[in-house]
Amino acid sequence: MEIRHLKMIKEVARQGNLTRAAEFLYLSQSALSHQLREVEEYFKAQIFIRQKKQMLLTDAGRLILESSEKILSELEQTRSRVQLITEKDAGEIRISTECYTSYHWLSSFLSEFKTQFPKVEINIVPDATYNSIQCLLDNKIDIGIVEDNLNPKLNYVRLFGDEFMAIVPPEHSWSNFKWIAPELFYDQNYVMYNIPNEVSTVYNLLFSKGRPRKVYKIALTEAIIQMVKAGIGVAVLPHWVVRPHVESGELIAIPISRKGIKRVWYAATLKNKQVPPYMNVFTRNLAKHLKQSEELAMFECN
Template sequence: MEIRHLRLVKEVASKGSLTKAMDALFLSQSALSHQLKEIETQLGAPLFHRINKRLVLTGAGKIVLDSAEKILCELEQTELSVKKYVGGDTGTIRLTTQCYTTYHWLPSLMIDFNKEFPKIEIEIYPDDTDHTEKLLLNGKIDIAIVSEKRNYPNLHYHDLFEDEMVAIVPSSHKLAKKKYLNAKDFADETLIIHSYPLHSVEVIRSVLMPAGVQPKKVMSIQVTEAVIEMVKAGLGVKVMAQWMATPYLKDRSLTAIPITKKGLFRNWYAVMFDKQESQQYLLNFIDHLKCNIAGICEVK
């Protein structure tokens, strides 16, 4: 049996004749008669009694009708759910980012975004990985925020913003008075990083390695608040984005110093599947990211 057969049985049972079912099914009477004969032949049983020009369900027909009503109802609900999902009436955005321990921008983003899409939920995938795109390809997330473009033909990288990396040191530190830091300034310092491998750390990859400089020690700490306390205690230097550092500079116990005379900058991207661009709320969410993280408000 096919879906068209189920629709035929339901409509004929409701209307009582093929003629009255024509308009609802958009088929001629001869086409409907052919379909009815087809399904009855396939099942090996008549589905309707012909009584005074009216079609009345047989016992076999009632069995088919019961199944038809359940299956067609389920299909209608599925179609409705998919349309709501694509249109933004309902859905979930699963998000991860390379700087996943710092989400102080998330509450304001959710408030703004939910004004337009109140039934879209935002879920954070708290995974620490050097290849967040793999989570996309494995179907675990919908959007990844990354600071490096990679060659994945099925993924699209949306430009988000550029941020500046700065070194965070105690205000009493010997480096605190410098206008900017060069590679050699890290040679005698413990550098606190978020995670390995070292080549994924921007300051190491872009500044220290080209200059042939290694820090005295490298320490990996993933929790931002713990990093800040370590720096305050004079146990290391942390390089982080200026926008991430700003909330921790208010009491002036810490100082942010530019790296190199030209500064150290990164580009950030929101990555998603190309085919997901039909879901407007995902694109809208990316615009809200620009507004809430970088202050670049282009929400349409």
């Protein structure tokens, strides 16, 4: 059985006539009849009943036609998806930010990128938030925004530097502090991501010699921010994540220790993976956009 046999069955059923089907498929009538015999021998069943000049499907023929249409449809969809991958200016970019589900910083860049590549879809993959590196290695995402550049199986493009800040509501007792000593967190309720304490870099830096009064573990960045606004606890987040809330006066961001806790963020992609040109343009232009962006430039770490 070959694809040509499936197309033949579909066309004979549609036309109801061997002559018209042969003309549509650019075959001689004898060649089409030969293909039909091959299919009937393969299934060991009669597919069409010849009644006068009409070709009528048997029960077996209807079942075979149904399967043929499904297979041909799936093949066409696969062909379209492969074409999107191989075309230079059409396709999909799956992206995730390590540990953070806030993407307010991405919208202005996407409008620029979509002007250049209108056929490229940008899909945020929230399930990869807490395991971006592994999702890159498993090819479940195309680009991960991560805070280290240590994995030898990945390529990295530096995006920007940023600082982790203590986040409190304006009425909090820390709101006028110039910086916060880590030990001050010990008598506070602490709101963090729903990950094990031992894998949280910030948690281990803050609580190496003590523990918070209570820990709330939350899955979404937005929910953490809302809990801090409500006065339920304090949190530590990158300044770029909470900047809109700080500018609006809803939150106060305070450096941690005199030196601060600073990180560099990278766009990571899988090495040795053939990617369309628009993928490289995305990472290169994103880095340029973030460096030039007014909302991040003042926090650049050198």
